[in-house]
Amino acid sequence: MIHAMHKITKWALWTQQHSPLLLQVTTTNPLESYHSACHKIIALDEKKHSDSEYVSFEFCTKNISAIGVDHVILHEIYKFPFPVQQMLVNEFNAVQxxxxxxxPTPGLISLNCN
Known part of the structure; x- marks a missing residue:
């Protein structure tokens, strides 16, 4: 929250220094509206940041559930990020x-994975 308030303070200072219109206005309504818009932008920025952290976490930790795939093979597939797990299971199912x-299997000599 301190970081967000620091951003708002910096934006308010910039606006005051660079906007002749706000320097001529005798009411604070435009500044309050601008301040409110800054709060909304910061809230959206924080939500996007939180969403990206969640997606990054899932990318690295989420495991696919696949019916018909041997648990030994699944254990090896779990070593990859989730999108790669999806591609591998799709390929496994296509070969099966x-x-x-x-x-015949397309260009495969054996079903072993090294």
Whole structure:
């Protein structure tokens, strides 16, 4: 909160120094409106920052749930970030689908992962 108040103070000082209109106005209504707008911008900035921290946390810690994937394979998949886990499970399911249809695996020599 102190950081946000510091931003508001800096913006208010800048406005007072650089806006001839505000220096000529005898009422504080424009400044109060500007101050209110600053509060809204700062609140939005803090929300966006909080949202980005949450997404970053989930990117690194979230694990995919996949039916039909062996737990040993899933354990290895969990070593990757969540979006990569999704891609790997999709590829795993595509290969399994080919095998069930009797098609060869595309360019694979074995089903082992090193």
């Amino acid at each position: 689908g080919r095998i069930k249809k009797g098609k």
